[in-house]
Amino acid sequence: MSKRMLALACALALLLTACNESARPQPSEGAAEIWFAVGTGEDGGPLVDGGGAVAPEYRALPDEADPVEERMAALLSGPQSAELRSPFPSGVRLRSWRLEEGVLRLDLSEAYGGLSGVDLTIADYCIVLTLCQVEGVEAVDITVEGETVPYRGRKLMREGDVVLSGGEGEPVAITASLYFLRRSGGLASESREVLVTENDTLATAVMGALMAGPRDQEELYLPLPEGTELLSAAVEAGVCYVNFSRAFTEGAPQSREEAARLLYAVVDTLCSLDQVEAVHLLVEGESLDRYGGVPTRNPLEKDYEMAGEEKPAAASGS
Structure with a gap:
C-alpha cells in the first residue's frame, strides 16, 4: 500500500492544528476564552487561518457572575464572529452542574445526545477548553439527561486531552x-x-x-x-x-x-x-x-432507515 493510501486509511482531517498562538487574536485583560468550531468555506476549507477545527473567541464576563453558568451561556449563545460556528445542535441547554474534587459534572439537555463522531468530539472539546479555565476545574464529565453519552471514548475529559497541535509529521x-x-x-x-x-x-x-x-x-x-x-x-x-x-x-x-x-x-x-x-x-x-x-444523478441524503437510526426531528422556528 502506498504512503498516500496509508495516510488516507488512518486519517480524519479534523485538523486540530489550527490553534497556533501566532494565529490567535490577542485577548483583552480579564477576557474569557469561549471556544467554537471553525466555519468552512464553499471549498470545504477552514475560514480561520491555520486549517483547524476549533478556535477561541474572547468575551468580557461580569465579575460577579457565576463562571460556569456565564461561560456555558456564552458558549450556547453562539459565536459573534462570522468565521466561527456553534458546534451544538439547536435546543441544547445546561440542565445542571456541580463541581466535585476538581471534576465539573455537566448535565445537558436531550439535543446534545444527537451528536456523534467528529461532531461530538468538536462539541466536547469546545466545552472542555472553555470550562477548564474556571478556577478549580481539572476535568469535565458531560452527561445527557443524566445518562452517559454512548459514543464517547472517555468519561472524564481534561484540557490536556485536547490535542490542538502536533509537531511536523506527528498525527x-x-x-x-x-x-x-x-x-x-x-x-x-x-x-x-x-x-x-x-x-x-x-x-x-x-x-x-x-x-x-x-x-x-x-x-x-x-x-x-x-x-x-x-x-x-x-x-x-x-x-x-x-x-x-x-x-x-x-x-x-x-x-x-x-x-x-x-x-x-x-x-x-x-x-x-x-x-x-x-x-x-x-x-x-x-x-x-x-x-x-x-x-445517483442528484445528490443523496443520509438513509436513516438503512442505518437503523431514527431521523432527527426538524428544528422548529420558535
Whole structure:
C-alpha cells in the first residue's frame, strides 16, 4: 500500500492544528476564552487561518457572575464572529452542574445526545477548553439527561486531552463514525479512534478511514471493488462531491441490494460530517445515472432507515 493510501486509511482531517498562538487574536485583560468550531468555506476549507477545527473567541464576563453558568451561556449563545460556528445542535441547554474534587459534572439537555463522531468530539472539546479555565476545574464529565453519552471514548475529559497541535509529521487522534455493511442486512456505524494528519481535506480523510475497512470483520464488511481509488472529495455548499476511479463501477457488487448498501455506506459516513448535507457520486469526474439500482444523478441524503437510526426531528422556528 502506498504512503498516500496509508495516510488516507488512518486519517480524519479534523485538523486540530489550527490553534497556533501566532494565529490567535490577542485577548483583552480579564477576557474569557469561549471556544467554537471553525466555519468552512464553499471549498470545504477552514475560514480561520491555520486549517483547524476549533478556535477561541474572547468575551468580557461580569465579575460577579457565576463562571460556569456565564461561560456555558456564552458558549450556547453562539459565536459573534462570522468565521466561527456553534458546534451544538439547536435546543441544547445546561440542565445542571456541580463541581466535585476538581471534576465539573455537566448535565445537558436531550439535543446534545444527537451528536456523534467528529461532531461530538468538536462539541466536547469546545466545552472542555472553555470550562477548564474556571478556577478549580481539572476535568469535565458531560452527561445527557443524566445518562452517559454512548459514543464517547472517555468519561472524564481534561484540557490536556485536547490535542490542538502536533509537531511536523506527528498525527493526532480523534473519534469518527464510519458506516459499514452489516452481514445480517442494513448498515451499522463503527466508532473509531483514528489518527489525524494535516495532508488531506476532512472529506478525503474520512473516506480514507472508511476504505481501510471495519475492525469487526465478523459482523461488518465493505465490498469495495478491487482497485478502487479515491480521486478527490470536496464540499461545496453542503454537498460533498466524491470522485472514484473507474473500478468503483466496473467491479460493483453484482447484487443490487449490496451495491446500494455500499453506496449508502459512503453517503451516510460523509453525511455524519457537520458541513455535509448530501453526497454527489462521481466516477472519473462524471456523474452516474444509477448505482446499485439507486438513482445517483442528484445528490443523496443520509438513509436513516438503512442505518437503523431514527431521523432527527426538524428544528422548529420558535
